[in-house]
Amino acid sequence: MSGKFPSMDNRMALVVTLAVATVLFGLFMALPIRQKGGSDVQKSGLREFPATLSSEDLFHKACTQCHSLPTLNQKSPEQWRLLVLKMNRYMAQMGYRSLSSAQVGHIVDYVLGHQKPS
Numbered sequence: 001m002s003g004k005f006p007s008m009d010n011r012m013a014l015v016v017t018l019a020v021a022t023v024l025f026g027l028f029m030a031l032p033i034r035q036k037g038g039s040d041v042q043k044s045g046l047r048e049f050p051a052t053l054s055s056e057d058l059f060h061k062a063c064t065q066c067h068s069l070p071t072l073n074q075k076s077p078e079q080w081r082l083l084v085l086k087m088n089r090y091m092a093q094m095g096y097r098s099l100s101s102a103q104v105g106h107i108v109d110y111v112l113g114h115q116k117p118s
């Protein structure tokens with residue numbers, strides 16, 4: 001017997017330590033797993049947007065999942081297409097609702113028709 005806890009020998013201390021560790025580990029494992037943002041995919045189980053959405057609705061719904069509605073600065077049609085494709089890749093990778101290739105086309109057309117005049 002030595003130290004500050006004369007009533008607890010080494011073996012007892014080990015048992016107590018293991019018991020505490022086990023309880024804490026159990027609590028940790030019981031924590032609900034949370035995904036960033038709680039996207040629509042988790043809420044609705046849907047992976048894609050309904051094909052019936054208008055281009056405008058699609059643009060508003062799809063493009064505000066991660067950031068505010070982007071400003072439609074002048075870009076070439078090809079630049080916009082590549083950007084929307086990149087955003088669609090982010091959506092799929094990050095577990096957000098993503099776009100069919102037809103919907104990518106609808107958004108690009110919408111954006112090109114609504115760019116800010118330069």
Ligand code: HEC
Pocket residue numbers: 059062063064065066067070071083084086087088090091092094096107
């Ligand atoms: C899954 C999340 C996510 C969604 C949904 C999303 N974006 Fe983004 N967006 C990002 C991230 C992350 C960045 C910054 C990194 C980058 O530019 O690649 C960004 C940056 C941007 C930028 C600025 C960068 C640049 O090159 O001009 C624009 C514009 C943009 N997004 C437009 C859109 C449009 C349009 C949509 C809808 C089709 C959209 N975003 C949907 C994640 C997203």
